[in-house]
Amino acid sequence: MKKDDLIQVKIEDMGADGAGIGKMDGFALFIKDAVIGDVVEAKIMKMKKNYGYARLMRVLEPSPWRVTAPCPVARQCGGCQLQAMAYEAQLRFKENKIQNNLKRIGGFDNIWLEPICGMDNPFGYRNKAQFPVGTDKTGRIIMGFYAGRTHRIIENHRCLLGVPENEKILDAVVDFMEKEHISAYDESTGKGLVRHVLIRYGFTTKEIMVCLVVNGHKVRKIEKLAERLAEIPGMTSITLNVNRKRTNVILGDEILSVWGRGYIEDYIGGIKYRISPLSFYQVNPVQTKKLYEKALEYAALTGNETVWDLYCGIGTISLFLAQKARQVYGVEIVPEAIEDARNNARINGITNASFYVGKAEEVLPQMYERDGISADVIVVDPPRKGCDESLLDTIVKMEPERVVYVSCDSATLARDLKYLCERGYEVVSGQGVDQFPMSVHVETCVLLGRK
Numbered sequence: 189m190k191k192d193d194l195i196q197v198k199i200e201d202m203g204a205d206g207a208g209i210g211k212m213d214g215f216a217l218f219i220k221d222a223v224i225g226d227v228v229e230a231k232i233m234k235m236k237k238n239y240g241y242a243r244l245m246r247v248l249e250p251s252p253w254r255v256t257a258p259c260p261v262a263r264q265c266g267g268c269q270l271q272a273m274a275y276e277a278q279l280r281f282k283e284n285k286i287q288n289n290l291k292r293i294g295g296f297d298n299i300w301l302e303p304i305c306g307m308d309n310p311f312g313y314r315n316k317a318q319f320p321v322g323t324d325k326t327g328r329i330i331m332g333f334y335a336g337r338t339h340r341i342i343e344n345h346r347c348l349l350g351v352p353e354n355e356k357i358l359d360a361v362v363d364f365m366e367k368e369h370i371s372a373y374d375e376s377t378g379k380g381l382v383r384h385v386l387i388r389y390g391f392t393t394k395e396i397m398v399c400l401v402v403n404g405h406k407v408r409k410i411e412k413l414a415e416r417l418a419e420i421p422g423m424t425s426i427t428l429n430v431n432r433k434r435t436n437v438i439l440g441d442e443i444l445s446v447w448g449r450g451y452i453e454d455y456i457g458g459i460k461y462r463i464s465p466l467s468f469y470q471v472n473p474v475q476t477k478k479l480y481e482k483a484l485e486y487a488a489l490t491g492n493e494t495v496w497d498l499y500c501g502i503g504t505i506s507l508f509l510a511q512k513a514r515q516v517y518g519v520e521i522v523p524e525a526i527e528d529a530r531n532n533a534r535i536n537g538i539t540n541a542s543f544y545v546g547k548a549e550e551v552l553p554q555m556y557e558r559d560g561i562s563a564d565v566i567v568v569d570p571p572r573k574g575c576d577e578s579l580l581d582t583i584v585k586m587e588p589e590r591v592v593y594v595s596c597d598s599a600t601l602a603r604d605l606k607y608l609c610e611r612g613y614e615v616v617s618g619q620g621v622d623q624f625p626m627s628v629h630v631e632t633c634v635l636l637g638r639k
Contacts, residue, residue: 189215189240193232196248199224202281204599206269206628208244217242220336221263223273224281225251253277258311259348266336267347268626279306279622282630286598286620294602294609302619305478310625313472315454317350318438319358319385321365321372329365329372331358331385339375339436349626351389356420357398361385364413373403378434381407386429386439386465390454391473395424397452399465401431401438414447425449429465439466456480459507461532466524468501472623479594479621479631480508483567486592486617486635489513493564496588498548498579503529503541505567505594510541517561518543519551549576556586563588574600577607584611591636596623598632605634614639 189195189212197210199222208222210230216239219230227249230242247254257263257271270278283304290296307313319331322341332344345358364370365382373380384401398417400407407413407428414426426447431440443450443465451464456477463469470476483505487495489512497506500518502525510516510533518541520526529543544551548568555561566588568575574597583591591613595601605615618634 189213189232189235191232191234194229194245195232195242196227196229197242199226199228199251204285204628215240219244220269221272222247223251223254224277225253259344261332261342261344264335265333265342265344266338267333267349269628271626275306275310275625278310278625279304282620282622282628285628285630286618286632289598289602290605292602293599294606296602296605296609296615299615299618302617304620304622304630305475305482306622307475307625310622311348312351313474313625314347314350315389315391315473316469316471317347317354317387319354319387321361321382321384322374323372329362331362350387353389353396353420353422354387357387357396357417358385360416360420361398361400361413364416368409368412370407378403383431384438388452388463388465388469389422390452390463392455393453394422395452395454396420396422397425397427397463397465398423399425399427399429399443401429401440403432405430405444410446418447423448424452427465441466456504457508458511459504459532459536461502461504462528462535463502464528467528468522468525470504470623475621475623475631476504479623479633480505482619482621482633483592483594484508484512486633487512487565487567487590489565494562495565495567496552496563498552498566498568498575499570500529500543501525501569503532503543505569506541506543507532507536507538509565509567510538513565514540516541517555519546519548521545521547547576549579549582552579552586553582556582562586565590565592567592567594569594570600572597572600574604580604580607584608584613587612587638589638593632593634593636595632595634596629598630601632601634605636608636612639613637 199208201209207218221244229246234241253274262271330343346355371380373383386399388397428444430442495513495516497518506518613636616635621631623631
């Protein structure tokens with residue numbers, strides 16, 4: 189096989205990124221947008237020593253799990269990888285992904301997992317969206333999402349994963365920019381003003397935040413846009429975020445108020461959270477509640493425990509745990525997140541949660557070795573890279589009765605579970621939670637107990 193060859197192949201598996209996998213002459217071919225069970229015609233794009241990449245040209249025999257993607261730009265847009273797959277099949281794919289990583293990386297052959305927790309409605313679940321702003325070939329202002337692995341904007345004001353209010357907001361911003369001749373940012377030159385439109389929505393409170401990310405400190409006649417946006421029911425906060433750096437990072441550090449409050453509020457369960465443009469907050473509140481309830485169930489708190497919540501963010505899990513624990517300590521490296529966590533504890537009247545700024549792998553050993561603070565339960569919710577080995581080592585030394593591991597990457601989860609289980613722990617139970625339907629990502633919550 190060589191570049192540009194047309195081949196026919198049956199898709200037998202799917203990779204971690206959602207690409208279909210077929211085999212030809214012993215070579216694995218990764219084919220984006222193909223679904224397990226499809227027979228497809230594909231064009232060879234690149235060949236490596238033992239595998240290659242091909243582009244889907246035609247579906248010759250559709251899989252029984254293939255469906256028509258409801259979004260008209262699903263193939264071009266980089267936001268969804270699995271819209272052409274029936275939702276039940278997506279859930280099975282994610283369960284298998286977790287199990288395969290646990291077996292292949294962790295060496296776990298017999299871990300029993302509870303059935304994956306899916307959604308009744310796997311659309312319209314995102315409470316946050318960040319839309320890049322640019323121009324098309326004619327100079328017309330467009331907003332949408334980047335095509336996969338590029339910075340080419342696919343125009344889309346009505347993402348089916350977001351809330352309907354997004355479309356009204358984007359329409360208003362485009363209309364304002366066109367009428368007032370406000371320029372879109374151009375990544376190639378660093379010129380132009382409006383870079384992104386950030387929208388956040390409170391599913392419980394119905395409060396809406398709009399934040400324009402701008403390459404400057406002001407937008408001409410911004411009050412006209414604010415006046416129009418303020419007519420949308422629920423509009424609570426309109427701000428500017430200043431980002432003048434030549435960078436792929438979306439948000440800068442400076443927030444300028446335009447209209448209303450500088451934040452919105454929302455609830456997960458009975459806990460209220462204050463959310464600013466810079467706050468980290470889980471994007472799927474329906475599934476986040478289920479995930480945190482599972483973490484709380486696994487923690488099995490009676491009211492007498494000292495609990496550590498590592499990588500605590502704005503205190504989302506910490507405050508859930510504080511309802512049932514004697515004392516909770518949260519650790520997070522981002523100072524602004526810790527400030528949000530303390531504010532969230534205050535507005536909920538929670539006094540048994542304390543928060544510390546720093547790397548979890550540094551703060552936990554210090555507090556344990558220097559101050560003698562122990563733990564009955566430790567909860568970790570690390571980024572994709574998983575836990576630092578020194579942190580895992582301290583957990584082993586502290587000997588908590590239970591460790592609850594919340595993971596957004598089952599590969600690093602498997603690695604870390606192996607480390608803990610070789611040093612006195614065993615996996616008691618676990619469950620996948622589908623936080624991001626239509627994408628390949630899946631959260632996992634695992635309970636470990638002492639052997």
